[in-house]
Amino acid sequence: MANNLKIEIVTPDRKVLSEEVEYVGAPGIMGEFGVLPNHVPFLSALGIGNLHYKQDGKAHYVFIAGGFAEVSNNQVTILAEVAEKATEIDVDRAQKAKQRAEERTAKAKEKVDAARNQASLKRAIARINARSCGKNAGTC
Template identity: 65%
Template sequence: MEKSLHLEIVTPDKLVLSEQVDYVGAPGFEGEFGVLPSHIPFLSALAIGSLYYKANGKTHHVFVSGGFAEVSDNKVTVLAESAERAEDIDIDRARKAKDRAEQRLAQIKEKVDHARAQAALQRALARMRVRGNA
């Protein structure tokens, strides 16, 4: 049995992470899931939230904004709309985005705008939670 697996997180803009890890926990659309070495293959849609992984006895967090995770051949590949390591998150920017989204939600008249503002708020709050775990 393998002792580690490869984690790769990719966005349309860049390769965010490519490392050997011991465990991956991810915010699946149907709930959080975990992956250990030699896991069976599967594909899952991702929700906005915190993906975390354990490597060399430490836990690391990465903000992900939707996308997909594929587990196959002892590798977890995450294709995310956006992703940021906890240490790269600008907490002031996240707080400002949260404030803007809350203001928009207080003034919304159309459902489409409400959904966009709600999604922006979820992203800002998730970034703040992930940054708090750094």
């Protein structure tokens, strides 16, 4: 375990992932952060984006939307509002959501609507990127 971390990703609905990994990179609200074995204890709020981890030298991706990350004793625990492995993402659905968000953003009259549409757009783009990265064997 000295050269690995345990990562667990949990949403209100299910356990998305529980694996031994070499590295974790996650989308914190103040920017992306990375975790290697023996990292100091750490707590961060998560934004919208793609968490990636290395396992056996290969990169894997998980779409994350909000939540918290805790790092302690070579374990990374992600409590996410939404999390989907790249392999689970329906790209057609994400493309349609992206298109709808772009159309609504163009028509938005109130700042609240614009902010909501921007968040929808960001989630759709992050899902598409996660799926693309997963298909290209981590070449993102």
